[in-house]
Amino acid sequence: MGRLMGIDYGTKRIGIALSDPGHLIASPLMVCARDKALATIVEVVRENDVESIVIGMPTSLAGHGGIAAENAGLFASEVAGATGLPVDVEDERFTTVLAERAMVEAGARRRDRRKAIDGVAAAMILQSYLDRQ
Numbered sequence: 309m310g311r312l313m314g315i316d317y318g319t320k321r322i323g324i325a326l327s328d329p330g331h332l333i334a335s336p337l338m339v340c341a342r343d344k345a346l347a348t349i350v351e352v353v354r355e356n357d358v359e360s361i362v363i364g365m366p367t368s369l370a371g372h373g374g375i376a377a378e379n380a381g382l383f384a385s386e387v388a389g390a391t392g393l394p395v396d397v398e399d400e401r402f403t404t405v406l407a408e409r410a411m412v413e414a415g416a417r418r419r420d421r422r423k424a425i426d427g428v429a430a431a432m433i434l435q436s437y438l439d440r441q
Contacts, residue, residue: 310359313352314434315387316400316426317363317380318342323426324349325434326356331441334434336427345383346390353391361393364400364433398437400429 309329316323322345324337340348352358363384366376380397388395 310357312434312438313349313356313358313361314398314430314437315349315361315363316430316433317366317383318426319379321426322348323428323430324352325427325431326352326358327434327438329357331438334431334438336431339426346386349387350390353393358391358393361387361391361395362398362434362437363387363395364429365397366400396437398433400433 309331311329312327312331312334314323314325314327314334316325320342321339322342323339325334326337327334337352338348349361353361363380365380366374384395384397387393
């Protein structure tokens with residue numbers, strides 16, 4: 309059984325997380341620049357036996373998409389095309405806020421939080437998806 313990949317899409321940075329092979333636990337893997345994201349995702353897929361990808365879909369509190377949701381949807385299509393894998397979307401409301409809160413509670417310094425927050429948010433998106441399966 310392969311792993312699942314979670315992605316927190318952003319216009320500047322992309323957070324990437326992976327599940328364990330049993331699809332129970334999601335863990336942050338890395339954060340990369342948006343302009344290198346597709347190549348990085350393809351490499352991670354190849355190196356980690358990824359079978360499916362979940363991308364966070366930004367929505368408003370009322371559940372509506374906007375320009376950010378459109379951009380995430382376009383990125384999901386790019387990822388599907390580049391990897392040849394199925395791509396699902398998962399509501400990502402509050403994931404960055406929750407990731408920041410968890411890192412603060414863990415005692416992470418501000419500079420370290422800024423570098424890692426997108427990876428932690430990707431893990432939260434993926435964990436939410438795994439929990440619903």
